[in-house]
Amino acid sequence: MSDTPRLDAARADLIAKTRQCRAISAARAEVLNSGLAANLEMPHPIFIDRGEGCRVIDADGNTYIDTSVGFGLHMLGHRHPLIRDAIIERTDKGWMFGIHTTAQMALAELLKEASPCAERVVFCNTGTEATFYAMRAARGFTGREHIALFDGAYHGAHDYGMVMAQPGSPPEALTKLPMGRGVPAAITDLMVMLPYRHRAAFDIIRARKNELAGVIIEGVQSSNPQPHVGEFLRELAQVCRESGVLLIIDEVITGFRVSYQGAQGRFGVTADLATYGKTLGGGMPVGAIAGRADIMNVFTGLAAERGVFSGGTFSGNPLTMAAGTAMVSHLKAHPQIYARLDREGDRLAAAVNGFCAQRQLPAQMKNVGSMFHMFFQRGPVESARDIRADHVAAEKAFYLHALNRGVLVPGTQRAFLCDAHTTSDVDTLIEVFCTSLADVEADGLFR
The missing domain is CATH 3.40.640.10 (Type I PLP-dependent aspartate aminotransferase-like (Major domain))
Known part of the structure; x- marks a missing residue:
């Protein structure tokens, strides 16, 4: 990942507030081989202690809005x-x-x-x-x-x-x-x-x-x-x-x-x-x-x-x-759950895509209702044949900034909303994603 002062500061902040996660990560390396893409592991894995609704709390007590929700399985949120x-x-x-x-x-x-x-x-x-x-x-x-x-x-x-x-x-x-x-x-x-x-x-x-x-x-x-x-x-x-x-x-x-x-x-x-x-x-x-x-x-x-x-x-x-x-x-x-999640998923994608289009950023969000995925490239993405690794540094920086701002995206980058995500939570996701994209742009990482 290309280093910039802004990125270095975000990384340092994240390390400082996840010291227990960092210690667990070091200990885990002596016991477990990772076969689970739980998060993007930047600068180290985040270890979750508990969850409530659409939020998870890590071993250091930090709270995140969770867009993994158990790889999509918690339609009602954690600990319902x-x-x-x-x-x-x-x-x-x-x-x-x-x-x-x-x-x-x-x-x-x-x-x-x-x-x-x-x-x-x-x-x-x-x-x-x-x-x-x-x-x-x-x-x-x-x-x-x-x-x-x-x-x-x-x-x-x-x-x-x-x-x-x-x-x-x-x-x-x-x-x-x-x-x-x-x-x-x-x-x-x-x-x-x-x-x-x-x-x-x-x-x-x-x-x-x-x-x-x-x-x-x-x-x-x-x-x-x-x-x-x-x-x-x-x-x-x-x-x-x-x-x-x-x-x-x-x-x-x-x-x-x-x-x-x-x-x-x-x-x-x-x-x-x-x-x-x-x-x-x-x-x-x-x-x-x-x-x-x-x-x-x-x-x-x-x-x-x-x-x-x-x-x-x-x-x-x-x-x-x-x-x-x-x-x-x-x-x-409660069939209305699906209609609401479709609306919120579409609203999230429209807001992020509108932001990217306005600033001419090579990034886009695809979604089907409450399922969504970010791509860091220009042009249509219709199949896996269209997916390219055009802006890897920008992509990694984006997810680090989002994590530091309290939004957890799974390491697979396959993300989801659940019924516990409120309109206010989706507003926060939009703000965090767009602000993180702006930081990546300001650092010149879309190259």
């Missing part, structure tokens, strides 16, 4: 009394049995009612597990082995999700790469890379339909939230249907966030299978696969009948089911 009380009530009855409980039925019925594609539901523990099992189900149902996914997507940390497109390769013939070491080439070979929001994707599906078990796509790419993806999703569903290829919509982030019915409901598309996580669990670890009964029935087969296996010690555990039922029931009863 409804969720807290549901968890406490459940603990009085026991929290792990290893066999089915009545708590599973309540959340399964809510998910079946909310998800346009859900005729049957299977619970697991994470969104990663959900997409993994959905791919397995697609293979088991169709008898085919290949799965197609889109450039710029993230479908969890299992090997089948750890495949990306080579930057700069043509959309009609994207080159595949593993996301880091440890992913076998044999697995990468089973994945077909499609260009996001490009018609070549449909041609590839048609050409390879006899080997494709399914196509998986995020309802909205969290790394690139585009508000006008509905037409592409609907045409993709039609192409998959005509080609006999299963459509898997990854609703791990979008489920119960972009609408009560997720991306499927918001954009008017129905998947064959959908995966869920995050918000569904009310802040507890959760994953779920939902879909057509004939496909989901592959999970019920015994090994002798060559069924598809799914399982996990904590799948459908009572604590998660209680928290999830409380969350989803509240969202069902």
